[in-house]
Amino acid sequence: MAMYIRVKREKTTYFIQCDPTEKTSDIKQKLQALTDQPTDKQRLTLVSSNEILVDSKTLAEQKVENDAVVALTFRKDDDDFEEVNIARPEDFTSFS
Amino acid sequence: MEGTTKKAEMVKLISAEGFEFVIDKQAAMVSQTIRNMLTSPGGFSETQQGQVTFPEISTHILEKICQYFYWSLQFASGKETEFHIEPEITLDLMMAANYLHLGRAQSIAQDYKLRAREQCGFFGKASK
Numbered sequence: 001m002a003m004y005i006r007v008k009r010e011k012t013t014y015f016i017q018c019d020p021t022e023k024t025s026d027i028k029q030k031l032q033a034l035t036d037q038p039t040d041k042q043r044l045t046l047v048s049s050n051e052i053l054v055d056s057k058t059l060a061e062q063k064v065e066n067d068a069v070v071a072l073t074f075r076k077d078d079d080d081f082e083e084v085n086i087a088r089p090e091d092f093t094s095f096s
Numbered sequence: 097m098e099g100t101t102k103k104a105e106m107v108k109l110i111s112a113e114g115f116e117f118v119i120d121k122q123a124a125m126v127s128q129t130i131r132n133m134l135t136s137p138g139g140f141s142e143t144q145q146g147q148v149t150f151p152e153i154s155t156h157i158l159e160k161i162c163q164y165f166y167w168s169l170q171f172a173s174g175k176e177t178e179f180h181i182e183p184e185i186t187l188d189l190m191m192a193a194n195y196l197h198l199g200r201a202q203s204i205a206q207d208y209k210l211r212a213r214e215q216c217g218f219f220g221k222a223s224k
Contacts, residue, residue: 001166001170006159011114013116013117013118015123015162015166017120017166033103067163067166089111089156092114092115
């Protein structure tokens with residue numbers, strides 16, 4: 001396994017195995033299998049730089065490295081993308 | 097060779113706060129405990145659903161455990177990097193690693209704990 005990235009949306013994290021030479025579109029294909037959202041309704045944002053990843057570019061070109069955190073957002077019905085939303089565990093701590 | 101990322105090849109691990117980590121079954125199987133849950137015939141409902149809930153493991157620790165699984169696969173395939181553990185989570189991580197039968201993770205955490213005591217070091221090496 002060359003590397004993996006952590007794709008996050010709300011309370012879910014997908015660990016995706018990938019290679020630096022793969023394109024953003026390849027990652028979206030893998031996410032389609034897991035989220036049932038077509039690739040054109042997905043947007044990926046590298047969290048550390050807040051850069052939106054471009055389909056035709058490779059992960060290496062966009063400085064997406066091993067263990068990187070990438071936010072996943074979906075296109076809404078009105079054609080805009082939803083805001084980046086990654087839940088934090090601190091907000092869900094149980095009272096015990 | 098890259099993973100195929102089919103749903104059937106993935107499992108979902110759920111933390112105490114209800115956060116979900118979707119990881120490759122191959123990675124999850126690094127844990128003997130999870131391997132037993134996923135492979136034992138009929139015994140666990142986890143076998144059918146492909147998901148395991150850990151009410152005792154917090155989100156932060158469970159994510160670290162998942163990172164450990166992948167690090168472990170990379171390490172096994174010859175990519176020898178260090179596994180970084182924040183000093184404040186070593187104890188919780190050790191307990192989780194013990195429960196999940198991750199011998200090496202436990203000893204890495206232990207190393208960190210000892211070293212942190214000695215010199216407040218932040219980096220350690222994998223130990224067998």
